[in-house]
Amino acid sequence: MGCVSKQFRARGQPARKNERAGILRLWTVTEPWGPEGLTLDETADPMPGRGEVRVRLRAASLNYRDLLIVRGRHVGGALKHGAPIIPIGDGCGVIDMVGEGVEQHQIGDRVIPLMVPNWRSGPVSPAKMAGALGLHSPGLARELAVFPERHLIKAPSYLSDSEAACLACAALTAWSALFExxxxxxxxxxxxxxxxxxxxxxxxxxxxxxxxxxxxxxxxxxxxxxxxxxxxxxxxxxxxxxxxxxxxxxxxxxxxxxxxxxxxxxxxxxxxxxxxxxxxxxxxxxxxxxxxxxxxxxxxxxxxxxxITVGSAEMFDAMVRALTHHEIHPVVGTVLPWTEAPAAFEMLSDGNQFGKIVLEF
Structure with a gap:
């Protein structure tokens, strides 16, 4: 993904709609790591290919694993210097464009990207964990994203965008820990x-x-x-x-x-x-x-x-059925404009919040 500018820095940028057609904004981070190293970049709008859909993000929530990644480390230790990372693996959006051959989704569907899309079912393995959003592949700190349609789950209709953005990481990890x-x-x-x-x-x-x-x-x-x-x-x-x-x-x-x-x-x-x-x-x-x-x-x-390492798509489906049956609402503590991502990460680092920190687009 080639970025065309780096004119926005981490702090002090007001939330606004992107008024430039064909240009999307996204947060990236690389060395020097840390919330202060986050940069708001611009790049061309992505277009879906065959079997793919484009999602316009509405909300993304922060998890401790995202903070670790922004700080330059994860379970395996320090991250190696390389291409900038687009962080955050937990979010919700609406499909605004579909490619040829798409059968499971349509324009207007509200969906949740799977944070670990290659883990469909069965026991976890290194191959299934590869491709995790916000680490091995671009995350959700961006206005638009393209996914294979099988990498998406329909969001429960009774949840708000901010609540639905809390399911793919923390909620699924909790489900896996308790019931798997x-x-x-x-x-x-x-x-x-x-x-x-x-x-x-x-x-x-x-x-x-x-x-x-x-x-x-x-x-x-x-x-x-x-x-x-x-x-x-x-x-x-x-x-x-x-x-x-x-x-x-x-x-x-x-x-x-x-x-x-x-x-x-x-x-x-x-x-x-x-x-x-x-x-x-x-x-x-x-x-x-x-x-x-x-x-x-x-x-x-x-x-x-x-x-416990999150969970599979099969587990996600079972969790959504249980959530819907009991009408469980994730606990959302703070909602900020997505352009205030650095401040949100600093808030998560402080550890004083109760409930999820959510960024709304």
Whole structure:
């Protein structure tokens, strides 16, 4: 994708409609990494080929993986210097043009691009993870994008654009963590670390499934918010650092059936103390610092630990059916014009928000 100018920098640009026909705007980032390195570029409008559709973006939401990428790293470590990256993998838009041979979609359909489009079904593999939006292929921080029609899912009609833009990453990760492992039953206990977007989605799904939920956070205000969303218990890990003991107290000494672990310093060790024997721990986070495991503690718990990497198109379809049945609305905390992407990334970096940060076009 050849950019024709770099006249807009990261901060202070007002939101506006593009008045120049045939020109689209997009955010890119490369070295030096960081939100301050984001650049608002211009390039020619893309045109769909055979079997492709063009989507005009309406909303895109930020996830922690997007922040890592903008900072120049991801799960595999530091990103290598190369062509600029168009960030963000989670969004919603409307088809405004179709190529020849398109059968599943039509102009006017509201759709969600799959963040990992090559993972259709079955177990994950490196080949299926290749092509992830906002990392291996251009992301959604742009006004227009062209996709093969099979890379899109129709957005649930009851959701707003901002809500539909929250499904492809955080919500699908939550679904995969909770329902794609050993089966949980109504009444089982789920411990949810933190109040980030994945954690909030797990809370909503767990409530719909009849699970008993315990949420940990360092903020009493955020704990009050999750209790209002339906959490059964909240634990402030600042005032109760041995929160695993509190979980044991709340479960009559048995422990939790499921723990969502965010990968913070010491979190996995505490998760192993909180889990019942042969319970399951889903690790979804890679927060700064990491967590060491004591092999003796792991063996004593007999826990099943799974690393979660989003989910497949098949899982997405199942999640949308459940969302629609229960009319679950993703928690949106802040909505900004898409031209304020650098400020949105800085807000996500601060970690003080509750609910998703969404950019509207």
């Amino acid at each position: 492992g050993p089966g949980l039953r109504p009444g089982d206990v789920a411990v949810i670390q933190g109040t980030g977007s994945v954690s909030l989605a797990v809370l909503q799904f767990a409530k719909a499934a009849g699970l008993r939920t315990i949420v940990t956070s360092s903020s009493d205000d955020k704990l009050a918010s999750v209790l209002a969303l339906g959490a059964n218990h909240g634990i402030n890990y600042r005032t109760v650092p041995n929160w695993a003991g509190a979980v044991r107290d709340l479960t009559d000494g048995v422990g939790a059936d499921f723990v969502l672990d965010m990968g913070a310093v010491g979190s996995l060790s505490e998760s192993l103390r909180a889990i019942r024997m042969e319970g399951q721990i889903a690790v979804v986070g890679i927060l700064e610092g990491g967590s060491a495991i004591d092999p003796a503690q792991f063996l004593a718990s007999a826990a099943r630990i799974r690393g």
